[in-house]
Amino acid sequence: MAGNKPISQVTIIGTGVIGASWATLFLAKGLDVVATDIAPNAEASLRGFVDGAWPALERLGLTPGASKLRLVFTADLAEAVKGAHLVQENGPERIDFKKKLYGQLDEMLPPDVVIASSSSGLTMSEIQSGCPFHPERCVIAHPFNPPHLIPLVEIVGGAKTSEETIRRASEFYTALGKRTVRLHKEVPGHVANRLQAALAREVYHLVGEGVVSVADVDTALCWGPGLRWGIMGQVLLNHLGGGQGGMEHFLEQFTGPMTAWWKVLGSPELTPELQQKLIAGVHAEVGSRSIDDLAAERDEVLLGLLELRANTAGGGAHSE
Known part of the structure; x- marks a missing residue:
């Protein structure tokens, strides 16, 4: 070629x-x-x-x-x-x-x-x-x-x-x-969708078990780790989380707690009952907003973030 x-x-x-x-x-x-x-x-x-x-x-x-x-x-x-x-x-x-x-x-x-x-x-x-x-x-x-x-x-x-x-x-x-x-290897769903699927699994588990409502689990994501993920990826954030000791200190401090959480993460079945719970929850969260309203809200905030990143030194070139 x-x-x-x-x-x-x-x-x-x-x-x-x-x-x-x-x-x-x-x-x-x-x-x-x-x-x-x-x-x-x-x-x-x-x-x-x-x-x-x-x-x-x-x-x-x-x-x-x-x-x-x-x-x-x-x-x-x-x-x-x-x-x-x-x-x-x-x-x-x-x-x-x-x-x-x-x-x-x-x-x-x-x-x-x-x-x-x-x-x-x-x-x-x-x-x-x-x-x-x-x-x-x-x-x-x-x-x-x-x-x-x-x-x-x-x-x-x-x-x-x-x-x-x-x-x-x-x-x-x-x-x-x-x-x-x-x-470098073919895997079903590639990478980003697999990451989304892993997170969705725990979101649906927590809602299904009655730990949290749909609206609150969305709030926990978009006003917590989601804000940071719009700036840096998970491993780089872990590096920051280790303070001056960086990734080395992070792993030293959090390997135990983190791997303990892995053992109790959920594996939900999307039963008709859970699906209905998710559907009802998201409609309650949405209220009177239409799909077009939600898309416009998403795109407006996204544009602001893209503009901010473009104006930041390096544009976040090393954060993905």
Whole structure:
């Protein structure tokens, strides 16, 4: 694969929430974007999303040349991938669908075009098995929702992914201002979703056991450790928690208590009763706020945090 071609035209396959968010980011970074989706009203939904998200990207700063007019939509897959330098695939999380799609893309695209999947659950080794010619150019580039705001991208190769593809993908997303993490092994759910799942398990356990209400467990997270996690990762926070002795002192002091807590963490079953308890609890917490209200609240605070981090020396470059 010739790896020196600059990536200036991206094809988006699948324009649901994740695909639309990716499209908005790519446009804001001055790229040409061709999007494709066979769903009814897909183009109107996509353009509506871009219009709605654009003010946030303007606030963060558009790249010179960025324009919503650089978005092209077509329902024809072959037409959509013509001239693409990278494909961002956001299709359904079904392995049969993805293997068939990647087989088609493998035939349509020149071998130097990177095919990146936003998949959160499937492995690239499974997906790229549908590519008979150039599986080495396929890679997972898993974002966090919404991708146009959350910087994280998890880069995961499959058994046949080349190091050059990993490098090109990492350089591409980093150049867009994303924070990439490289996974050296494939694991279900990648890294960030596994961390979320571990936390969700204990949250649901505590609610199910009647230890705390839904509203209070959310408060405990977002007004406690969640505030710190928006600045530094767990291990770096542990290093700070050790005072002047750093991580060495932290482990000396807290290994005993921490490992004792591990032994009593819950393993809840999401029974119909627990599900109803969670549903009722979150509706009580939400009150009259709509999903759109909540999303706007999240995005406004998130924008403030991103702006603050951008203005901090180093932008938190070593805190992930």
